[in-house]
Amino acid sequence: MPGLLRGVARTAVVAGTATAVSNRVSRRQAGRWSQQEQQQAYEQQQAAAAPPPPPPAPAAPAPPAGDDMTSKLDQLQKLGELKAQGLLTEEEFTQQKSRLLG
Helix, strand or coil: CHHHHHHHHHHHHHHHHHHHHHHHHHHHHHHHHHHHHHHHHHHHHHHHHCCCCCCCCCCCCCCCHHHHHHHHHHHHHHHHHHHHCCCCCHHHHHHHHHHHHC
8 A cells, every 4th residue: 555655646746746847838938928929019019109211302492393384385475476476586586495495
């Protein structure tokens, strides 16, 4: 009987130790996963909260295309009317047109 009790006691100690080690390993792994998840969540929050970089400054201010083009067309029409009325010669018209279109 003492041999049987000794065998049962030894089995209980081994099983208890194995359970304790297994539980400790499980807790450590869960802690690591939790830490990784927290780190990923923090990085995502930082990425979402970071303001976007400012756009590059334009090299030179560009004149408004629509207004500039409209005014050039108006001036060309006036030049054409002046030429049609005989107030401008062909040479004057060509000079003014090339000055406008630059």
